[in-house]
Amino acid sequence: MLLKEYLEKGKNLVENGIGEYLSELKYPEVIAQGMSYAVLNGGKRLRPILLFMTLDILNCNPEKGIATASAIEMIHSYSLVHDDLPALDNDDYRRGKLTTHKKFGEAEGILIGDALLTHAFYVLTEKNKHLSAEKIVEIVRLTSEYAGINGMIGGQMVDIASEGKAIDVDTLRYMHTNKTGKLLKLPVESACIIGDASEQEKQSLIRYSELVGLAFQIKDDILDIEGDFETIGKPVGSDAEHHKSTYPVILGLEESKKLLHETVEEAKSILIKQFGEEKSMLLVELAEYIEKRNK
Amino acid sequence: MLLKEYLEKGKNLVENGIGEYLSELKYPEVIAQGMSYAVLNGGKRLRPILLFMTLDILNCNPEKGIATASAIEMIHSYSLVHDDLPALDNDDYRRGKLTTHKKFGEAEGILIGDALLTHAFYVLTEKNKHLSAEKIVEIVRLTSEYAGINGMIGGQMVDIASEGKAIDVDTLRYMHTNKTGKLLKLPVESACIIGDASEQEKQSLIRYSELVGLAFQIKDDILDIEGDFETIGKPVGSDAEHHKSTYPVILGLEESKKLLHETVEEAKSILIKQFGEEKSMLLVELAEYIEKRNK
Numbered sequence: 001m002l003l004k005e006y007l008e009k010g011k012n013l014v015e016n017g018i019g020e021y022l023s024e025l026k027y028p029e030v031i032a033q034g035m036s037y038a039v040l041n042g043g044k045r046l047r048p049i050l051l052f053m054t055l056d057i058l059n060c061n062p063e064k065g066i067a068t069a070s071a072i073e074m075i076h077s078y079s080l081v082h083d084d085l086p087a088l089d090n091d092d093y094r095r096g097k098l099t100t101h102k103k104f105g106e107a108e109g110i111l112i113g114d115a116l117l118t119h120a121f122y123v124l125t126e127k128n129k130h131l132s133a134e135k136i137v138e139i140v141r142l143t144s145e146y147a148g149i150n151g152m153i154g155g156q157m158v159d160i161a162s163e164g165k166a167i168d169v170d171t172l173r174y175m176h177t178n179k180t181g182k183l184l185k186l187p188v189e190s191a192c193i194i195g196d197a198s199e200q201e202k203q204s205l206i207r208y209s210e211l212v213g214l215a216f217q218i219k220d221d222i223l224d225i226e227g228d229f230e231t232i233g234k235p236v237g238s239d240a241e242h243h244k245s246t247y248p249v250i251l252g253l254e255e256s257k258k259l260l261h262e263t264v265e266e267a268k269s270i271l272i273k274q275f276g277e278e279k280s281m282l283l284v285e286l287a288e289y290i291e292k293r294n295k
Numbered sequence: 296m297l298l299k300e301y302l303e304k305g306k307n308l309v310e311n312g313i314g315e316y317l318s319e320l321k322y323p324e325v326i327a328q329g330m331s332y333a334v335l336n337g338g339k340r341l342r343p344i345l346l347f348m349t350l351d352i353l354n355c356n357p358e359k360g361i362a363t364a365s366a367i368e369m370i371h372s373y374s375l376v377h378d379d380l381p382a383l384d385n386d387d388y389r390r391g392k393l394t395t396h397k398k399f400g401e402a403e404g405i406l407i408g409d410a411l412l413t414h415a416f417y418v419l420t421e422k423n424k425h426l427s428a429e430k431i432v433e434i435v436r437l438t439s440e441y442a443g444i445n446g447m448i449g450g451q452m453v454d455i456a457s458e459g460k461a462i463d464v465d466t467l468r469y470m471h472t473n474k475t476g477k478l479l480k481l482p483v484e485s486a487c488i489i490g491d492a493s494e495q496e497k498q499s500l501i502r503y504s505e506l507v508g509l510a511f512q513i514k515d516d517i518l519d520i521e522g523d524f525e526t527i528g529k530p531v532g533s534d535a536e537h538h539k540s541t542y543p544v545i546l547g548l549e550e551s552k553k554l555l556h557e558t559v560e561e562a563k564s565i566l567i568k569q570f571g572e573e574k575s576m577l578l579v580e581l582a583e584y585i586e587k588r589n590k
Contacts, residue, residue, distance in 0.1 A: 028452040031444050082409060087401035106382035110405065111452055114377060114412065115444045121416050122439035125432050133428035137420050140435055144417035149326050149410045157323040157406055 003285040007049060010062070014048035014073060015040065017066040021123050030104055034112035035119070038100045039077040046216070046290075047072045051187035053282050054205055057275055058195030067127035068139055068190050071120040075147050076183055078116035079156070081109055088160065117147075131194060139190050146182035155179025159244070167245045173214075175245075180220075181213035204274035208283065211267035215290050218260040221246035223295070225253065264291045298580040302344060305357070309343035309368060310335065312361040316418050325399055329407035330414070333395045334372040341511070341585075342367045346482035348577050349500055352570055353490030362422035363434055363485050366415040370442050371478055373411035374451070376404055383455065412442075426489060434485050441477035450474025454539070462540045468509075470540075475515075476508035499569035503578065506562035510585050513555040516541035518590070520548065559586045 018039055025032040048069035052062035084091040084099040085106065092102050101109025121140060128136050145151060155178025162171065188209035192202040225248055247256040267287045271280040313334055320327040343364035347357035379386040379394040380401065387397050396404025416435060423431050440446060450473030457466065483504035487497040520543055542551040562582045566575040 025444050028444070028449055028456065030456070031448065031452050035444070082405055085402075085405060087405060107380075107455055108452070110377055110380060110382060111448055111455075113409075115448045117409065117412060118439050118443035118448065120439075121435055122443060125436035125439065133432045136432050137428045137435075140416055140432075141420035144413050144415075144420065148413035148417060149320050149323070149330070153326065153406055153410045153413065154323055157326050157403070160402055160406075161323065161325070 003282060003289060006053070006282055007044075007289075010049040010052045011045045013052065013062065013066060014045050014069045017070040017127075018073060021067075021070055021119075021127060025119075030108050031112055031115050034100055034104045034108055035074075035116050037103060038081045038112055038116060039074055041077070041097065042095050043073070043077075045073065047076055047183060047187045049286065050184060050209065050212070051191045053286060054188045054191035055195045057205075057279055057283060058191065058197050058201065060191075060195035064130060064194055065187075065191055067123050068194065069187060070127070071123040071143065072183065072187050072190070074116045074120040074123065075143070075152075078113040078120075079147075079152055079183075081113040081116065083156065085109055135193050138193050142189055142193075143186060146186045151178050151182035152180075155182070162245050165245070167250075169250055172245055172247070172250055176214065176217040177210075180217050181210060184213035184216060185209045201274060204270050208267045208271050208287075211263050211270070212287055212290060215260055215263045215267065215287065218247045218256055218263065219290060219293065221248055222253065222256055222260070223293075260291055264288065298577060298584060301348070301577055302339075302584075305344040305347045306340045308347065308357065308361060309340050309364045312365040312422075313368060316362075316365055316414075316422060320414075325403055326407055326410050329395055329399045329403055330369075330411050332398060333376045333407060333411060334369055336372070336392065337390050338368070338372075340368065342371055342478060342482045344581065345479065345504065345507070346486045348581060349483045349486035350490050352500075352574055352578060353486065353492050353496065355486075355490035359425060359489055360482075360486055362418050363489065364482060365422070366418040366438065367478065367482050367485070369411045369415040369418065370438070370447075373408040373415075374442075374447055374478075376408040376411065378451065380404055430488050433488050437484055437488075438481060441481045446473050446477035447475075450477070457540050460540070462545075464545055467540055467542070467545055471509065471512040472505075475512050476505060479508035479511060480504045496569060499565050503562050503566050503582075506558050506565070507582055507585060510555055510558045510562065510582065513542045513551055513558065514585060514588065516543055517548070517551055517555070518588075555586055559583065 022032070022036050022039065025035065048065075051065045051069045051072065055062045055065050080094060081100045083089050084094060085101055091099050093099060099109075100112055104112065120143070124140050124143065125136060128139075131139075147153070155175050158171065158175045159179055162175065167175075185206060188205050189202070191197075192205055197205065224246065247259065251259065264287045268280075268284045271283055274280075317327070317331050317334065320330065346360045346364045346367065350357045350360050375389060376395045378384050379389060380396055386394050388394060394404075395407055399407060415438070419435050419438065420431060423434070426434075442448070450470050453466065453470045454474055457470065462470075480501060483500050484497070486492075487500055492500065519541065542554065546554065559582045563575075563579045566578055569575075
């Protein structure tokens, strides 16, 4: 299957899951509507696709991962809703649409984010009945670790605290490893649990996901300089405007592109060594797509 | 054991648990410190005490509930942190201390709340290894349901949306059943899972917790009129100032007191019928304490 087809298929698979789970929620209307608005936002669904591809490489049916992928995407979406709030990034638009708090109100934005985060754990437990309780517990544990103070929230806090300050490359790496990295590692590691990966397979896949996470962030920083509003759906240069430390700021643009390429090459070679060229094809193409994407 | 001793013992039990779990968190400092500040705030620990007492009545060691009680208290605390934010209740003080966002900043307050909510699920899975995976999954499912859109967050949203509006007693009841009620039901129902309650014991205990939750809220509304700042630790009349619908506003003060008393009597009699007078003593005294408390 071509990467493009797979991206489309994975996106549909997870959006059908999310749509079904959220359609059960009715009241209060503003929270139910806000949750759908925030999640069904035209995102690339990179995290779910990483989860599905990892299940595929482990010879496990991707459908077994729909609930987990949906939950991770809900957590990703809640983090965007809270990041966009006036006290944080104060963004009015995301992917060309009004941000959730601009559409529904600020108090509502806070509560919609809280509800998405909370509901993710409901989906993990209520919609995963095809998995053993032991696997569910391990996925919940991992999710709460990677999304919390020792993961996404920790990275987000350091990001905010670093605005307008010169930070070194180690702090930048900590920030991204946690802010974006952990939530890209989570679907891969969850899929290893669902798909009964061997220890060695798991280590290769986790390393792949870490490198892909790093590549994703470097590319994001580059796009903030080289992209355009129409394509990336947010104002170009907003990192610079917020005085954010980025790879291009710290390493320079050319050096950042070089690091991006090396990172992607390393991710690819780890995978090919473990699973062979044929089985690795989709995840290899995904890594290349992350390097070359223009949004 | 006297109620007063038990309240002290239960408070210590859960605060030692919370203290231990939070002491593992170091970085980012502001999040780690903020989480402790928000949770270790001199609260009554009513939810943990309900959990411990329910375990006791089921002849189960309360220590088996420390992690679950701590997680529920973290969720309770996060909800207070977010409720106090400028976009919601905009409160500067809680129990006579600066609210979390006033102490650490608004962006930090949002993230500290998010981190507490997320960490609750970490504690439920990582610190409950003495329970079967099946029990943990059921507790996580219940927690995410009762804390989410169909529980606490739903009630909170209706509360906000009702400010300054006349609402009927059914809406008020929905609001409280969800905003405060579900998180008082949660420790009791979780303890039924941990302590292997029979179906009949569970139904009695759940009904007790629903009535106690209702009593708690009526009393809260009464205290907002009759209490004083020194004792309740927040300005008296703040509900009226926010044009909140309360039981005294809708039913009148005397009628509210009557409903409070009847509710507590019903809670007591359900328990005594199920477990007998002797075994029910602590939970009966707790219900009476909720009626008579002055803070």
